[in-house]
Amino acid sequence: MNVSIHHLAEWRKRGHKFVMVTAYDALTAQIADEAGIPLLLVGDSVANVLLGYPSTIQVSFEEMLHHAKAVARGSRDALLVGDLPWGSYQVSAEEAIRNASEYLRVGMHSVKLEGAGPGIDVVSALTQRGIPVMGHLGLTPQFVNAFGGYKVQGRGDAGDRLLDDALRLQDAGAFAVVLECVPSGLGRRVTEALEIATIGIGAGPHTDGQVLVMHDLLGLTPGPSARFVKRYADLRSDMSDALKMYAKEVAEGIYPAPEHGYK
Numbered sequence: 001m002n003v004s005i006h007h008l009a010e011w012r013k014r015g016h017k018f019v020m021v022t023a024y025d026a027l028t029a030q031i032a033d034e035a036g037i038p039l040l041l042v043g044d045s046v047a048n049v050l051l052g053y054p055s056t057i058q059v060s061f062e063e064m065l066h067h068a069k070a071v072a073r074g075s076r077d078a079l080l081v082g083d084l085p086w087g088s089y090q091v092s093a094e095e096a097i098r099n100a101s102e103y104l105r106v107g108m109h110s111v112k113l114e115g116a117g118p119g120i121d122v123v124s125a126l127t128q129r130g131i132p133v134m135g136h137l138g139l140t141p142q143f144v145n146a147f148g149g150y151k152v153q154g155r156g157d158a159g160d161r162l163l164d165d166a167l168r169l170q171d172a173g174a175f176a177v178v179l180e181c182v183p184s185g186l187g188r189r190v191t192e193a194l195e196i197a198t199i200g201i202g203a204g205p206h207t208d209g210q211v212l213v214m215h216d217l218l219g220l221t222p223g224p225s226a227r228f229v230k231r232y233a234d235l236r237s238d239m240s241d242a243l244k245m246y247a248k249e250v251a252e253g254i255y256p257a258p259e260h261g262y263k
């Protein structure tokens, strides 16, 4: 089944909780797609998760495009979301439209962008041109310098402002909103107030969907991780064990064995 933005509305209506995970390459996109993950996000978290940058702010649109192309080649059914990185949608609506169009051209089905302040006109400009937009509120990592660090957002009066922003995104035509690192009560409030789907990451159990960084849930990223991360595997130590075993077997003459050779 090819997942479309309309499935999210349907799932929300019938209370079906869904997931999104990040994917940055064809192989992991293929594995996630085969596992039935309905939404894949080519997240700008590729910056710190894979590319070794200190934050998401350093990754360029050209680099994101490289990963988006790979994910599009690897997936079959999932709805693909291309994350617009820092600087690719703030300068003008024209530039945002150009970059979002390029994402669609290489196989993304929608784009995601952070915040709803002055950028709300950009969201309208994109949706009016038929480009599906996912919003992202709360701890939006591209604004880490303005927040003064990675902290829970939306406590107290800030929760009311975040709810207003979510409603503005909905009015501007967004099809879903990611809520990152906000109190669970606020996750519930926003989900109840909106008609479009909410997708939480550290926003409690009441959002319509959940999203995690794939490398976090697989236990590949080094700890300690944020409180909201649940590790469903420990692939970092599995990989390390396998690599050590390979080196040991070569050193001891165990590998390659006769069956690994050619006659």
Ligand code: KIV
Pocket (backbone or CB within 6 Å): 022, 041, 042, 043, 044, 045, 046, 083, 136, 178, 180, 201, 211, 212, 213
């Ligand atoms: O880039 C990313 O991985 C994200 C998710 C954390 C929502 O934006």
